[in-house]
Amino acid sequence: MLMQGCIMSPEAKPAALLVLNAGSSSLKFAVFAVTGGGLTQRYDGQMEGIGAAPRFTLRDAAGAKLAERSFAEAEAPKGHEGALGIILEALTPLLHGASIRAIGHRVVHGGRDLSAPVLITDAIMARFRALVPLAPLHQPHNLAGIEAAARHFPGVAQIACFDTAFHRTQSHAAAAFALPPRFYDQGILRYGFHGLSYEYIARRLAAEDGTLGRARLIVAHLGNGASLCAIAGGQSRATTMGFTALDGVPMGTRSGQLDPGVVLHMLDSLQMKSKDITHLLYHDSGLKGMSGVSQDVRAIEAAGTEAAEAALDHFAFRVRREIGALAASIGGIDALVFTAGIGENAHGVRARICAGLGFLGINLDPEANAANRPEIGRAGGPVRVLIRHTDEEAMIAEHALELISAA
């Protein structure tokens, strides 16, 4: 199944850092060598389609595939725990005795108090469990990944990095709901998500060009989960997701923002059960629900039906509307950055979103956009329009190294 390789020569007893990023139906991983205080990525990959048709991929640092495997139904790994077993089985010979210094985990929800990466203890795990109702699609998988890793690597430091942490710089005005303050005090507020992705993009842009580090950025993280964030001076000022990862723009299967009156109507007049509404809003809405085709933009574009067109148009309309709103929240925009699966690849969707944003100074160069180039705005325009690859695993690894180095 695997081609052989190793992280470094076994004699050197190298140190490595493992990152696990458990999504709803995927478990992404990355292995970094710790060299002279820095990090070098060695391997990455994922198990996709967990619970349906799992597919395992392992790549080296240059992106070359070292292993790829689909599973017959009978041998398919069970859940995230089974997926981790397959991943570790594949990585063990490659690690060649390297000592795992730490395991960094993406944990979607850190609540109000966990605003920086933490070393995981039993007490911290109990706090994570209490946050499960706020992120039911993700948090249980994140926790399963931590438990499985703890069993496999007893005594190794495990570090949690939160999708919510980057947004803790937002003002009360941006984070509050217009409810009596006792609800805010109970933790009912806008947390925001995709923070590791935004932090990664903000840090990389600042490293690339100092003016971008100080600029007013709107980053559109458009993947299966989708949100946008207004960043000024490298800090989150406003974002589209809120109390849960259900708010904001429509997503692959999630509705995004909904008049809360719709939910009350479903409960009271349509007599729907809350668990059915939850399933509808998390799994059967968004691009999939509207198009009736798929959650995948490629399949929706190929379908070309009226419902498919309506779904793409609505998605683009809502993202465009949020770009306008976020620009207002930070007094303008210097750069618009697209990232994640749709943001990085779906040029047709980017073109739909940007159509009509000329009033904000956002104008696409159609050729650059069609080619998914890093710079897709019209040359000399007032607002730069960029495509950047996001790397949540690299962000987690940086945080984990910072934390264990400080210990």
Ligand code: ADP
């Ligand atoms: P996740 O939130 O699960 O990490 P991704 O960021 O990988 O999701 O985004 C996955 C989505 O990106 C797919 O469902 C699909 O809609 C879109 N996508 C990926 N590649 C392409 C492509 N080449 N063209 C159009 N859309 C794409």
